[in-house]
Amino acid sequence: MNFTETGWYGEVNEKLVSVIRMPNDQNWTTSKSTDGNKMNMYVSSRELAKWGYFHLKKGNVNGKQIVSNEIIDIATTVQSPNSLDVELPQNGYLWFVKDLPARKSEIGELISKGSFQILGYTGVTLLVIPQHNLVAVRAFNSFGSPNGFDYLADVREFGNTIMTCLISASH
Template identity: 40%
Template sequence: MSSRHQKLIDYVSDIRRRNHASASALIIMQNSKIVLEHYKGTHSNEPSKKIDMNSMFNVASARKSYLALAISFALYEKKIHSLDDPIEKYLSDYDKKPFRGTTIRHLATHSHGLDERADGMIIREFNAGEKWAYRGINVRILTELFRHLYGLDFTLFLKERVFIPLGMEHTIWATSPSPSLVKVIDSPEFHGEFKLDSSDDGMGSNLHTTARELAMWGNLHLQMGCHEGIQVVPEAVIKTATTIQNSEYDDNRLPDNGLFWYVQNKSRAFSEIGEHVPKGAYQILGNTGPLLLVVPENNLVVVRMSNKRYNYGGDNYLHYIREFSDLAYQTIATKNVMHTSSSIL
């Protein structure tokens, strides 16, 4: 193992300790091969099994990348005419204020301007397309849209069209406890808990996967839908999801997005991608610690897993996310890796 690898492993372990997580995993894949794999810790902050390659982490908001692929499929298969179609064209319940003027593009790029109050009332924060704000209502609307278009949940669609062809057996929207699931820690004062939902329809944040299968998911995108010589997903579907789809904002600090993915063009102050990561890279993040970075320029996929709710750093968490992506990229960019290194501790 090189000193550069050890520096990255130490960084991940240090953030895990600081954030009071019990578990971490790290995978670097280049040229479709794992070149670094490291696991540390246990499934919870109580006596529990050690983390290994079969440990399934809750990926929280990183699940948006899966919904993104489903929506991109709908566009490719002409279930959706255009990303610029207003949502009420397909879902009549949204043909009223404050939804008017909100397009599928706005919903998939966090530029919709909608929010939901504690009492369930939907409010408009800003005009659609003018700004960027991370809210959860867009996930619910686009999940409903896919079900309306296809007559089934996007989770089942992806299982049949993507997961089974890829051999992904450990990526599930979990509805019941399992020894393979890693518990999520909300506070170091309390034992971790399973983050489950009563349904696997994709509405809840109960998606769990292993570090290896998240890397496989990233590599499918990197290889433009091709896996082991087979075109599992049309190239155009991947391209739509992972290239910039938002309009230019007046505020140049705001991040660029594909369909949910953060995409690197010019480095943006409010982006989660580090300034040294090259143009064309894209990344997705969850608040329980998962991170998936894809760097086409270097044929690189990076996965980091953790199990603590809210990423380390408080209001300054973006600094540490950007710092990690810069460090991970530089670990590979400075010198190509020629051998596989695996460590399970």
Template identity: 40%
Template structure:
């Protein structure tokens, strides 16, 4: 059965991933898929950049995962909910030292599910719509909650996750990077421009400098699929994972809009503006970043599917949702 699955996945996904890499002009890519906690497909292609002599992408290569980092911050927020330090439906103002009027009427739930209605201007934030009545993807929610949760716990996001999770599992390919390393894949804006390093001077977990190998990215998904349990050890309380990966979106949102857990996109029914394909069964969840990294978790089939790219604005243009849905649909088709 596993051999058939591997054959199906190889035939469906490897050519697709490589074709998208060409279309997007990504210098490197990776694919890593697990079934019931075991690796069934591992594929690497391309180079760390377009520079002559650049290193080939390999199992140790670490990609900048961009907004997929929200799943790591989201787990910490789920801890805060579990520990009773945050309440989903309490106003954000209850937790703020300085109460910015733009957050009036905004709850923790709104920030966690992109339903807060706050837009980002060039110099300030502004109200875009009434909280809970629409959905708009931006970084206001994650940025606000990231700083809030660090104040609550009195430590950085990165140190919290390092102590409670990464060290427990001996992960050495997941961290917020401040210094260059041969294992880091560059970020491509254009093959004709100097690549970006993705590094930042801060390593507290609030910035977009989280680099992860394809395999540890997949294990991150597997940790969620297994509800925080690794072999005979409960690394994360099961309820923490449940809070992160089940729908927390306010009720009554338009049917075509996505549903979210703690930043994860969660499938209930197919939705027009969701990034998850219509063939993906309910209870599945996904997270992705602007440079192309994606984790798709399908509990029904015990599947974790990871793809990695290093090109900003993958699937650019009006049809980007089509390509995102196509990826997850192909995974499902190979499993059925």
């Protein structure tokens, strides 16, 4: 896909925006390791949107099928076992999928069924809404949250705001 703004970085890179941290927070460090929770993968909003578009177009890039659309369908449709609590998010492979209403879903209630979303550790959100042929990216870039911050409400509101804008624009 010719990504040039995505990679693994083990040291501070002047071409990248630093992760916002709480003062004196020692939990976020730069590491050369690709193990555990300090993998330091960086991606630009532009290339993250391209990744979403790649999935929206079911693995097709410029008329060439790079990944079979069946693989993309498996990744972006519900694969969660039926035995799980119905209030938990429904998942594909690495994607949260909008299917049945679920109290603990990261995807807003206004989002169309069949949409899918992936989240990053620093609050990055990539939302794909196939019904509207839309990809939306939010680059929050913050490690940790202030006291009282409601993560679920925040990430849902991102998608709901996108849908509200789409609905308003269509009227």
